[in-house]
Amino acid sequence: MNKQQRGFTLIELIIVIVILGILAVTAAPRFIDIQSEARTETLNGVKGALQGSAQLVFAKAAIGGVQKLAAADTGSEVTIAGTAVQTNFGYPDAIAYTAIGTTVSGSTSTPGIGTFVDLDTNQLTLYKASATATEFRITFEGEDASTNNCYVSYTNAPAVGGVPTVATVSTGC
Structure with a gap:
């Protein structure tokens, strides 16, 4: 009587599990780093909005x-x-600008960069090193653009005929 066995041997199952483990180890970092990529692309969108509105x-x-x-x-x-x-x-x-949206203090309001570009004031914040700084940085709410490397910077046009510098720094995202 000839019985045929059906199914997988233990060795075959172990080989499949090992192959799946190797694939998971090589593919997992690509999926884990999605948040960093999303933050970088958000900053690139902010950069594009600043450049377009400046033009x-x-x-x-x-x-x-x-x-x-x-x-x-x-x-x-x-x-x-x-x-x-x-x-x-x-x-x-x-x-001239110290905030993303309009800052209201009593009866006076100081226009923020929201007067020329529409950005989400709940997600983003504006940082300036000083009141006379010719550069401002936009970063995510709750982060310090002076110490982290995840921001968009806008620097004034240097002279007549020059253009402002808008750059994304995303090494710390």
């Missing part, structure tokens, strides 16, 4: 004939959606 502010400044004025010059502002945007050589002036 639109420059276009408005060029139409108004104020693209050659420094921020210290009288009349270097342009009006966007009824709000004055302080410019430096036609681009938004980093010195």
